[in-house]
Amino acid sequence: xxxxxxxxxxxxxxxxxxILGEVKVAGEPLAGAYIRLLDGGKDFVGEVQSDxxxxxxxxxxxxxxxLVCLAPGDRRLEEKxxxxxxxxxxxxxxx
Numbered sequence: 084x085x086x087x088x089x090x091x092x093x094x095x096x097x098x099x100x101x102i103l104g105e106v107k108v109a110g111e112p113l114a115g116a117y118i119r120l121l122d123g124g125k126d127f128v129g130e131v132q133s134d135x136x137x138x139x140x141x142x143x144x145x146x147x148x149x150l151v152c153l154a155p156g157d158r159r160l161e162e163k164x165x166x167x168x169x170x171x172x173x174x175x176x177x178x
Contacts (some may be wrong), residue, residue: 100166102141104174105133106152112137113154113178121149145170152176 106116116133120141128148131139141150145168152160158178166172 098169099142100144100168100170102143102148102150102164102166102172102174104139104141104150104176106137106139106154106176106178108154108178110177116152116154116176116178118176119151119153121151123147123149125149144168150174150176152178154178 102120104118106113106118112133112135114133114135114137116137117130118133118139118141119130120128120143122128123146128143129141131141133139143166145166147163147165150162150164160176160178162174164172164174
């Protein structure tokens with residue numbers, strides 16, 4: 084997994100505190116992966132699926148968060164991220 088704090092290319096999210104991500108397998112987008120958002124204590128907060136382009140979005144408040152990516156074939160990645168107010172964190176899971 085890689086991530087960078089960046090300004091979203093999509094003006095729809097400009098100024099929001101959000102995690103904007105993608106899931107790829109062998110460099111290709113993966114649709115249908117499940118991505119879970121856990122709080123700093125690793126309690127479940129929410130879950131989304133990656134879309135046809137492998138993209139997903141979570142709107143979350145400032146703080147420490149865990150992202151868990153679950154993909155077919157028992158593939159699982161987990162990463163801790165930190166958000167500050169107004170951050171648009173770009174996340175990429177490479178399976």
